[in-house]
Amino acid sequence: RRDASEFVPDSIELSRLREASRSCRGCDLYQDATQTVFGEGPRQADVLVLGEQPGDREDREGEPFVGPAGKLLDRALVEAGIDRERVYVTNAVKHFKFTRSERGKQRIHKKPARGEIVACRPWLLAELKAVQPKLVVLLGATAASSLMGPSFRVTEHRGELIEAPEEFGGCPERVLPTVHPSSVLRAPDRDEAYAALVKDLKEVPRGL
Ligand code: URA
Ligand code: SF4
Numbered sequence: 001r002r003d004a005s006e007f008v009p010d011s012i013e014l015s016r017l018r019e020a021s022r023s024c025r026g027c028d029l030y031q032d033a034t035q036t037v038f039g040e041g042p043r044q045a046d047v048l049v050l051g052e053q054p055g056d057r058e059d060r061e062g063e064p065f066v067g068p069a070g071k072l073l074d075r076a077l078v079e080a081g082i083d084r085e086r087v088y089v090t091n092a093v094k095h096f097k098f099t100r101s102e103r104g105k106q107r108i109h110k111k112p113a114r115g116e117i118v119a120c121r122p123w124l125l126a127e128l129k130a131v132q133p134k135l136v137v138l139l140g141a142t143a144a145s146s147l148m149g150p151s152f153r154v155t156e157h158r159g160e161l162i163e164a165p166e167e168f169g170g171c172p173e174r175v176l177p178t179v180h181p182s183s184v185l186r187a188p189d190r191d192e193a194y195a196a197l198v199k200d201l202k203e204v205p206r207g208l
Contacts, residue, residue: 002026003119012130014043017123021094027119029095029112034059039090039127046208047082048133048172049073050124051091052142052180056107059096064089069181073139076181076194080201088131092146093120117146132171135208136164137201140180147175154179159200176203 004026009016018038024030037054040063057067065073077084093116098107112120124146128136138144144154148165154177164172178200179193187193 001115001119004122008122008126011126014039014127014130017126017130021123024094024123026122027095027116029093029097029116032098033095035062036094037062037064037091037096038094038123039088039131040064041088041090041131042086043131045086045088045131046134047087047137047204048128048131048135049077049087049089049137049139050143050147051089051139052182053091053093053112054096055109055182056096056098059107064091068185072181072184072194076184076198076201079198080204081206082201082204087137088127088133090124090127092117092124092142094123095120112142114145114150117142121146128168128171134171134173135161135204136172136175137204138175138177140178140183143180144177148177152177159203161203161205176200 004024007020007024007026009020011017021036021038024036037058055067058064074084093112097110097112099110101108138147141154144152157177161174161176164175179197184193184197
């Protein structure tokens with residue numbers, strides 16, 4: 001089955017990985033999206049924050065978490081005492097998946113399929129090798145399933161510091177699952193959902 005691996009260079013240099021990711025054809029999502037949205041942040045960040053996939057704004061700007069969900073994430077990180085400048089931010093899937101609204105004006109986010117998450121995983125594994133984070137914050141079910149497998153349930157483990165599977169060889173040592181910032185934007189009680197996200201993020205150990 002097709003995946004990103006043949007496009008991923010054997011390198012731990014983020015600039016090389018980012019450049020190569022521009023021409024990935026590991027699944028069909030590159031066809032309709034504007035560009036690959038690779039991760040962003042310091043080369044050796046202790047904390048890697050993993051989202052789902054780029055949204056409409058990210059697709060146009062080429063950077064992760066610059067739209068509404070990203071703004072909310074930034075605010076929540078600050079409130080939890082985490083410096084966004086010190087975290088590496090990326091997505092489980094690096095191309096925007098969407099459908100067009102009826103008259104084609106709006107691009108509506110679609111959840112990536114399991115096959116697309118698996119196809120894109122070699123990029124994430126390369127980023128983990130390059131950045132060598134101690135902790136990965138998993139934002140929502142897609143991020144969690146990419147790293148922890150499809151049977152992992154965020155709802156059962158949100159806000160818990162969990163040991164990462166051995167296959168990662170200590171990079172990361174642990175993961176912290178929580179909800180996706182977009183789910184906070186959609187929540188009936190937004191303040192409550194936001195406070196719960198901040199509370200989870202406060203579990204990131206001091207000094208990381
Ligand atoms: N949602 C994500 O999961 N990632 C982004 O980069 C933007 C929105
Ligand atoms: Fe490659 Fe991932 Fe884009 Fe699919 S979504 S084309 S695997 S970068």
